[in-house]
Amino acid sequence: xxxxxxxxxxxxxxxxxxxFAAGLSLVFGVMRLVNLAHGDFGVMAAYISLVIVxxxxxxxxxxxxxxxxxxxxxxxxxxxxxxxxAMDAGPLQxxxxxxxxxxxxxxxxxxxxxxxxxxxxxxxxxxTSIRLSDQVVIGWFPLLTxxxxxxxxxxxxxxxxxxxxxxxxxxxxxxxxAAQLMGIDNRHLYGMAMAFALAIVxxxxxxxxxRTTFSPSAGPFRLIFAYEAVIIGGLGSLWxxxxxxxxxxxxxxxxxxxxxxxGMLVGHLVFLAILAFRPQGLFAxxxx
Amino acid sequence: MATPLKVxxxxxxxxxxxxxxxxxxxxxxxxxxxxxxxxxxxxxxxLALLALAQMWNxxxxxxxxxxxxxxxxxxxxxYTLWVFSEKxxxxxxxCVPIAGIVAAVFAxxxxxxxxxxxxxxxxxxxxxxxxxxxxxxxxxxxxxxxSGVSINSARQxxxxxxxxxxxxxxxxxxxxxxxxxxxxxxxxRGVALTAIRDDEIGARSLGVNITRSKLWVYVMAxxxxxxxxxxxxxxxxxxxxxxxxxxxxxxxxxxxxxxGGLGTIEGPxxxxxxxxxxxxxxxxxxAWYLILIGALAALVVVFAQRGLWGAIYRHWPVDLFPVRRxxxxxxxxxxxxxxxPSPSAHGSSPQPPIGPSLPPAAEPPEPEQ
Numbered sequence: 001x002x003x004x005x006x007x008x009x010x011x012x013x014x015x016x017x018x019x020f021a022a023g024l025s026l027v028f029g030v031m032r033l034v035n036l037a038h039g040d041f042g043v044m045a046a047y048i049s050l051v052i053v054x055x056x057x058x059x060x061x062x063x064x065x066x067x068x069x070x071x072x073x074x075x076x077x078x079x080x081x082x083x084x085x086a087m088d089a090g091p092l093q094x095x096x097x098x099x100x101x102x103x104x105x106x107x108x109x110x111x112x113x114x115x116x117x118x119x120x121x122x123x124x125x126x127x128t129s130i131r132l133s134d135q136v137v138i139g140w141f142p143l144l145t146x147x148x149x150x151x152x153x154x155x156x157x158x159x160x161x162x163x164x165x166x167x168x169x170x171x172x173x174x175x176x177x178a179a180q181l182m183g184i185d186n187r188h189l190y191g192m193a194m195a196f197a198l199a200i201v202x203x204x205x206x207x208x209x210x211r212t213t214f215s216p217s218a219g220p221f222r223l224i225f226a227y228e229a230v231i232i233g234g235l236g237s238l239w240x241x242x243x244x245x246x247x248x249x250x251x252x253x254x255x256x257x258x259x260x261x262x263g264m265l266v267g268h269l270v271f272l273a274i275l276a277f278r279p280q281g282l283f284a285x286x287x288x
Numbered sequence: 289m290a291t292p293l294k295v296x297x298x299x300x301x302x303x304x305x306x307x308x309x310x311x312x313x314x315x316x317x318x319x320x321x322x323x324x325x326x327x328x329x330x331x332x333x334x335l336a337l338l339a340l341a342q343m344w345n346x347x348x349x350x351x352x353x354x355x356x357x358x359x360x361x362x363x364x365x366x367y368t369l370w371v372f373s374e375k376x377x378x379x380x381x382x383c384v385p386i387a388g389i390v391a392a393v394f395a396x397x398x399x400x401x402x403x404x405x406x407x408x409x410x411x412x413x414x415x416x417x418x419x420x421x422x423x424x425x426x427x428x429x430x431x432x433x434x435s436g437v438s439i440n441s442a443r444q445x446x447x448x449x450x451x452x453x454x455x456x457x458x459x460x461x462x463x464x465x466x467x468x469x470x471x472x473x474x475x476x477r478g479v480a481l482t483a484i485r486d487d488e489i490g491a492r493s494l495g496v497n498i499t500r501s502k503l504w505v506y507v508m509a510x511x512x513x514x515x516x517x518x519x520x521x522x523x524x525x526x527x528x529x530x531x532x533x534x535x536x537x538x539x540x541x542x543x544x545x546x547x548g549g550l551g552t553i554e555g556p557x558x559x560x561x562x563x564x565x566x567x568x569x570x571x572x573x574x575a576w577y578l579i580l581i582g583a584l585a586a587l588v589v590v591f592a593q594r595g596l597w598g599a600i601y602r603h604w605p606v607d608l609f610p611v612r613r614x615x616x617x618x619x620x621x622x623x624x625x626x627x628x629p630s631p632s633a634h635g636s637s638p639q640p641p642i643g644p645s646l647p648p649a650a651e652p653p654e655p656e657q
């Protein structure tokens with residue numbers, strides 16, 4: 001039963017990774033850009049929430065909408081102001097520009113908030129849980145994270161499938177030139193894609209800030225986990241990303257169970273095994 | 289009668305530059321005779337940065353492999369130094385080439401996995417593998433675990449002797465890295481790399497083995513980065529997994545190359561000088577130097593893709609290192625030695641001719657996933 005509990009905790013942790021991965025996946029899908037600053041954007045969102053919480057003395061959940069709006073505007077501006085030009089310069093230049101942004105954010109946060117770990121206090125929900133048996137305990141907060149993640153992915157799927165802008169996203173993903181010929185302003189569209197991605201990663205950033213602590217150097221880990229979830233699940237599949245996050249989460253929790261401190265390593269090794277034996281991921285849309 | 293067409297590499301500038309470079313190297317080698325301990329320590333930092341930048345440039349500028357996981361090889365170099373000097377009792381100063389070889393050996397399995405990924409996914413993939421190496425070292429108590437290890441055998445050497453030898457090693461890896469890139473570009477392999485960089489599909493159709501060429505570049509860069517890692521930690525004398533496998537190493541090399549100019553030998557040299565100067569100027573302002581350099585690099589990569597060297601080259605086209613091949617018919621060569629701005633085939637904007645020492649105009653598109 002201890003194992004069952006671990007697996008449940010791992011699945012719930014996977015929901016958190018999927019929240020981070022969804023934005024990464026969206027940006028790559030629409031504009032073929034791997035955003036190396038994605039994790040740092042999530043950490044930045046957590047710090048924005050922290051600032052609002054300490055200024056207004058409210059529960060971090062109430063800051064969520066404001067953080068999402070701030071991050072979305074920020075994402076749109078970064079995309080239109082820098083990354084669109086970087087993508088014109090070439091894919092290599094675009095990756096390097098996002099790497100520059102990542103290092104800038106990490107060090108700005110370091111200067112502004114010191115290297116100390118911070119946390120967001122969401123109050124009583126963090127410590128209450130459903131007790132299924134003596135060994136299987138499901139926390140309300142991890143459960144809420146998972147539900148949020150599923151709602152976000154479902155919403156994203158509806159958005160991409162049913163709305164005019166979603167259709168423009170998919171058209172651009174399939175063939176940017178043809179989409180442009182049909183009257184789609186790809187510069188604005190890329191800005192919107194980045195805005196959506198950062199609004200989603202803002203949710204992930206605040207939730208992970210409530211779940212654990214965060215520091216200016218936490219971004220790369222968030223990026224790596226999100227990235228592993230995307231690759232394990234298979235590129236281009238939103239629900240695959242959720243499964244990828246769950247596989248990674250379960251691997252990490254079980255790894256830590258086998259020996260304390262091995263969680264991350266086991267997670268990485270599962271990822272490398274997938275890369276070695278099934279490089280297209282578990283649920284790839286097309287076999288490469 | 290021989291054909292009047294011949295291929296030339298040397299230009300007037302490079303004939304002048306090479307003796308100057310030789311004089312600079314010889315002058316630098318005398319630093320231990322007169323320099324203070326601090327000058328030598330700073331010198332090692334600079335020379336190591338130069339070597340790392342050259343190796344990253346070989347990888348990304350010529351191989352098209354944007355890795356953000358080269359810290360793996362810095363860390364492997366550092367720990368190889370420790371294992372061979374402390375565990376196996378070798379003279380620590382002999383461990384620099386061994387560190388390079390060990391890093392090159394580790395490059396094969398790393399490439400085996402990372403080469404399954406392309407573009408940005410390759411970049412993050414190399415980063416994950418560097419993390420795996422870091423975590424493996426952290427979890428291995430034989431390697432000192434998370435708290436790290438000291439290079440005690442080098443500490444026992446008399447400080448002035450040690451500093452001099454470390455400085456010479458740093459000079460050797462810096463000059464060696466430039467020589468390596470230079471020789472690679474002059475070799476048959478270099479021509480193949482240039483062809484891949486300019487047009488991967490075209491190169492493949494002419495019989496260039498793409499994967500093997502890229503693997504070869506990756507292993508070479510790992511060798512140079514590993515040897516440099518050993519030199520850095522001969523200077524610092526204490527290795528911790530957090531520091532040895534830190535992303536900061538990638539940030540240093542990437543920013544130096546990007547600011548100086550990707551895909552040239554001169555660019556990373558200039559970039560390393562600028563990076564080092566900014567680092568010294570802003571030494572009292574904590575992390576601000578990285579913020580400033582990161583911003584500079586992000587702007588340069590977008591708005592002046594050829595970096596500082598590219599900006600200089602546009603107005604004053606000299607090749608200090610003769611790696612560009614020019615086709616000469618009797619006394620007329622193409623590209624010309626000092627080409628006048630002329631409408632190029634790419635469009636109406638005047639551009640210097642695209643040669644092997646310039647970055648690609650466009651990367652081949654990624655295959656549909």
